[in-house]
Amino acid sequence: MQKGMVGGPEILARLVAACSVLLIPLGATRAAAPAASKVTPELIEAAKKEGKVVWYTAVDLPVAERLGKAFEAKYPGIELRVERSGGERIFQRIGQEYASNIHAVDVVNSSDAAHFIVWKRDGILAPYVPEDVALHYAADQKDPDGLFASWRVWLSVIGYNTKLVKPEEAPKSFADLLDPKWSGKIVKGHPGYSGTIMTATYQTARDLGWDYFEKLAKQKVMQVQSSTDPPKKLALGERAVMADGNEYNLFQLKEKGEPVEIVYPKEGTPLIVGPQGVLKDAPHPNAARLLQSFLFSREAQQLMVDFGGLRSFHELVKDKPGRKPLREIKLMKDDPAAVEKQADEIKARYSKIFKV
Amino acid sequence: MASRALASRFRTDLSAVVLALFAIVLCILVVLPIGWLVVFGFSDRSGKLTLANFRLLFTDPAFIQPLFTTLVLALSASVICCLVAAPMGWLVARTDMPLRRAVRFLVMASFVTPPFLGAIAWELLAAPNSGLLNQLGRASMSTDGGALFDVYTLPGLIFVVSCYTFPYVFVLVSNALDRVPSDLEDASAMLGASAWRTARRVTIPLALPAVAAGALVAFLQAMTLFGAPGILALPAGFHTITTKIWSLFQYPPKPELAAAASLPLLVVTVLLLRAQSAVLGRRGYAVVGGRGGEPRAVRLGALRWPALGLCLAILSLPVFLPYAALLNAAFSRIPSQPLTSSRFTLEHVRFVFTELSSTRLALKNTLVLALLAATIGTLLALVISYLTARAASRGHRVLAFLATAPIAIPAIALGVGLFLAYTRGPVVLYGTLWILLVAYVTIELPPAYQQLQASFRTLSPEMEEASRILGASRLRTLRDVTAPLLGPSLIATWCFVFVAVVRELSAAAILFTSETKVLSVLIFDLNESGDLAAIAVLGLTMLFLSAAVIGLANVVPGLTRRAMRAERVLPSTWAATAATVRR
Numbered sequence A: 001m002q003k004g005m006v007g008g009p010e011i012l013a014r015l016v017a018a019c020s021v022l023l024i025p026l027g028a029t030r031a032a033a034p035a036a037s038k039v040t041p042e043l044i045e046a047a048k049k050e051g052k053v054v055w056y057t058a059v060d061l062p063v064a065e066r067l068g069k070a071f072e073a074k075y076p077g078i079e080l081r082v083e084r085s086g087g088e089r090i091f092q093r094i095g096q097e098y099a100s101n102i103h104a105v106d107v108v109n110s111s112d113a114a115h116f117i118v119w120k121r122d123g124i125l126a127p128y129v130p131e132d133v134a135l136h137y138a139a140d141q142k143d144p145d146g147l148f149a150s151w152r153v154w155l156s157v158i159g160y161n162t163k164l165v166k167p168e169e170a171p172k173s174f175a176d177l178l179d180p181k182w183s184g185k186i187v188k189g190h191p192g193y194s195g196t197i198m199t200a201t202y203q204t205a206r207d208l209g210w211d212y213f214e215k216l217a218k219q220k221v222m223q224v225q226s227s228t229d230p231p232k233k234l235a236l237g238e239r240a241v242m243a244d245g246n247e248y249n250l251f252q253l254k255e256k257g258e259p260v261e262i263v264y265p266k267e268g269t270p271l272i273v274g275p276q277g278v279l280k281d282a283p284h285p286n287a288a289r290l291l292q293s294f295l296f297s298r299e300a301q302q303l304m305v306d307f308g309g310l311r312s313f314h315e316l317v318k319d320k321p322g323r324k325p326l327r328e329i330k331l332m333k334d335d336p337a338a339v340e341k342q343a344d345e346i347k348a349r350y351s352k353i354f355k356v
Numbered sequence B: 001m002a003s004r005a006l007a008s009r010f011r012t013d014l015s016a017v018v019l020a021l022f023a024i025v026l027c028i029l030v031v032l033p034i035g036w037l038v039v040f041g042f043s044d045r046s047g048k049l050t051l052a053n054f055r056l057l058f059t060d061p062a063f064i065q066p067l068f069t070t071l072v073l074a075l076s077a078s079v080i081c082c083l084v085a086a087p088m089g090w091l092v093a094r095t096d097m098p099l100r101r102a103v104r105f106l107v108m109a110s111f112v113t114p115p116f117l118g119a120i121a122w123e124l125l126a127a128p129n130s131g132l133l134n135q136l137g138r139a140s141m142s143t144d145g146g147a148l149f150d151v152y153t154l155p156g157l158i159f160v161v162s163c164y165t166f167p168y169v170f171v172l173v174s175n176a177l178d179r180v181p182s183d184l185e186d187a188s189a190m191l192g193a194s195a196w197r198t199a200r201r202v203t204i205p206l207a208l209p210a211v212a213a214g215a216l217v218a219f220l221q222a223m224t225l226f227g228a229p230g231i232l233a234l235p236a237g238f239h240t241i242t243t244k245i246w247s248l249f250q251y252p253p254k255p256e257l258a259a260a261a262s263l264p265l266l267v268v269t270v271l272l273l274r275a276q277s278a279v280l281g282r283r284g285y286a287v288v289g290g291r292g293g294e295p296r297a298v299r300l301g302a303l304r305w306p307a308l309g310l311c312l313a314i315l316s317l318p319v320f321l322p323y324a325a326l327l328n329a330a331f332s333r334i335p336s337q338p339l340t341s342s343r344f345t346l347e348h349v350r351f352v353f354t355e356l357s358s359t360r361l362a363l364k365n366t367l368v369l370a371l372l373a374a375t376i377g378t379l380l381a382l383v384i385s386y387l388t389a390r391a392a393s394r395g396h397r398v399l400a401f402l403a404t405a406p407i408a409i410p411a412i413a414l415g416v417g418l419f420l421a422y423t424r425g426p427v428v429l430y431g432t433l434w435i436l437l438v439a440y441v442t443i444e445l446p447p448a449y450q451q452l453q454a455s456f457r458t459l460s461p462e463m464e465e466a467s468r469i470l471g472a473s474r475l476r477t478l479r480d481v482t483a484p485l486l487g488p489s490l491i492a493t494w495c496f497v498f499v500a501v502v503r504e505l506s507a508a509a510i511l512f513t514s515e516t517k518v519l520s521v522l523i524f525d526l527n528e529s530g531d532l533a534a535i536a537v538l539g540l541t542m543l544f545l546s547a548a549v550i551g552l553a554n555v556v557p558g559l560t561r562r563a564m565r566a567e568r569v570l571p572s573t574w575a576a577t578a579a580t581v582r583r
Helices: A008-020 A041-050 A061-074 A087-099 A114-122 A131-136 A195-208 A210-219 A229-236 A247-255 A285-295 A298-308 A336-354 B002-041 B052-059 B061-094 B100-112 B115-126 B132-141 B154-163 B166-178 B182-190 B195-224 B227-236 B241-247 B255-280 B301-331 B347-355 B359-389 B396-408 B411-422 B433-457 B462-469 B474-485 B487-502 B519-528 B532-553 B566-578
Strands: A052-057 A079-084 A107-109 A148-155 A158-161 A186-188 A260-263 A271-279
Touching: A041 A052, A041 A285, A052 A061, A052 A087, A052 A285, A061 A079, A061 A285, A061 A298, A061 B347, A087 A114, A087 A195, A107 A285, A114 A195, A114 A271, A114 A336, A131 A298, A148 A247, A158 A229, A186 A210, A186 A229, A195 A210, A195 A271, A195 A336, A210 A336, A229 A247, A229 A260, A247 A260, A247 A298, A271 A285, A285 A298, B002 B255, B002 B359, B002 B396, B002 B411, B002 B433, B052 B061, B052 B255, B061 B100, B061 B154, B061 B166, B061 B195, B061 B241, B061 B301, B100 B166, B100 B301, B100 B532, B115 B132, B115 B154, B115 B227, B115 B301, B115 B519, B115 B532, B132 B301, B154 B227, B154 B301, B166 B195, B182 B195, B195 B255, B195 B411, B227 B241, B227 B519, B241 B255, B241 B411, B255 B396, B255 B411, B301 B347, B301 B532, B347 B532, B359 B396, B359 B433, B359 B474, B359 B487, B359 B519, B359 B532, B396 B433, B411 B433, B433 B487, B462 B474, B474 B487, B487 B532, B519 B532
Parallel strands: A052 A079, A052 A107
Antiparallel strands: A107 A271, A148 A271, A158 A260
16 A cells, blocks of 8 residues: 555546545436446345455444444344554554455445545455446445445534533634643544544644644643544543534533533534445455445444444435534534545644653 | 494584574564664664664653663662562571461562552552552541642652662572571581571672672563553653653654664673673672582571561562552542442442453453463473584584574564564564564573573483483483473473563563553553553453462472472472573
């Protein structure tokens, strides 16, 4: 995955990717994507023969394992193994493994949509369009060549522990976090490990300037790795406020009765999209396709929403009551193409500012 | 006659072949990864010779800061370990303090605990706000004031590292004092010195070299440790050199910088070990000659129980408190809440064993690797120490050198070296369990070798000579005569390697792939997403696994005759080896 210099065709490829990637309205003319694939008895049979499937994902571990068990229950005889880590580490892992010709991964989901631009460019994804994706996903949520689609969507939010912070005193915006009263009370994720935080850092730096992070770094921030961790540190009571991290973990914790609350910052909330695709060199190609179809099905998407607190682009999936719908939230605009270009710079700059 | 002569020459030749074979194996284990480290450290991206990596390493604040932090960490941990472990070693070896064996056993329990697990346990105990001790402190003082303890600081890290490094010093000191014969002390007493004066003028000077050696081992250990800093340094907001090396594998990977940053660790280790042997000589702290009587116990009188209390208080830091915190986290709804009947849950246990799909694979990989590494490592060490102890063939010195050389290679540097050596052709081991096996055997060979080497010295060669006179080959003699005599040592060595492999993280964190994940790496990954409860369950499982295997190995039929019970075998025979291990 170590790419050389950016050449002419690559720029072109990037432009194409930039136009085609998620949430960007598409033109009317477009080459036809591969035909939609149904889950046929033959596919199930072939998948069962393979008996195994490996899913690299950045989604919070209990959510991933719950979906995995649902898959195994529906297709007995196929053992699913979840390999969970932060989006950036998944990217690193696949890079390292593919560089040594190790093809262990069947289906991959990242929390950094920019990774799919790279993987598409590297030609390691297989075209496969599950029937649900063809029928129930908007055109701007799927790759025109059928290599991936938006499996999940969520936000990186501010949060606080309600036992430690009164609602009226809670921060309302990113700017509020710079108040000296939060010094030593903030926890946040790291863009070197988490795709969510990478995406959120890009959007926040773009909209508020790096100045914001430089000031935030002076607040004696507790630095953790994954975007799934800050919500857990809030629930532990280890820190009062989180500067970034997953909205969906906070939904889960809140609905279990833990003392956490979500804040959608005034400046806008970073929007994170996690695409998913099947690998061309998947060691279990049929099981991989079966899993991809299952995970995009209404049933799995609803489970992901209900149990996991995530949001879905599947048009038949219903929001869980009590959760604020996306359309009521002021969002920052996501831009995977820009993240792809700036990722290394963002990591380097962030490490310099936060010293880790 | 001719055929017999031929046969005997054939036998001798076989030994030579074995020697050559082992020399080659050792070269592959040691020379190859180090060679690649050097090549990469002095190359730029395109493979051209350059010093740029080192220039960056020693000028960029992003590297100087970790280097400095590591130095402070290693020095402080070394001093703390000596201050704590030396008096404890003396209490256990030379006084009539009660429950001395139990104390030794508990020290070994802290040795078996992997530092990364200890670090996570101390997060549960001493995170500034949610830490159980801090909650307790706030409740008992009913204030909202600051934290009593903050583990997310450099002193916090130094403390945790010391907790899991002091056994090395303890073992060296208590072992040295065990062997101080009482006749020297008797002489001192007969000349009219008081017990305390004898201790001051005779016993302590005899123990000083051991303390010095312990300080050195503790320094090296703390310098090259990855596990505890890997857990605590990031939230604390700094890097040590080992966490920095690890982070250089983040995308885009910078293997040449990782190699360059590993080399100073290697150089410092080699220099310090050389300095040690120059100062202490080859025999170190051993008292020359003499089978003295039983060491004389200093009577503590009324201080007996307070002394024990002190030891147990110290041991609560690496053992009692951390395990209590892990148990609490494993069964409590939220890890930071003290367990009550209403908060008790088996949910985490259920999750780890029925939902977490990596558990089985990691358990299997860990078991397979630990069993293989322990067996291969012990066999290798047995043959090599036989060849060297009996000076069985020319070139045995080379063998001895190669077998001890990996001592100087910090595990994380070895991990980087093996990664560089085996991710490209001709032999790609990355992605297989082999690369981990190679790493583990390499890391554990020196302690295994030194232990068996020491056992050979206590074994007189007469029986082997008898066997050879009766016509058996060297290898057959080794198998039929020597190995059975070495039974308990072999078991202890095997157990030692097994436990060390189960708790290894530094090399594994660099070398694993998704199919070759081991327990320690799984736990480390779970830490990334803050799944503390699952970590607690897995950590306790890991410990149980180690304990069970040690227990089983000590009741293997046929080998148990001379084997003592585990708690007796381990402290005494691990003594020499523990000191040379680094993780």
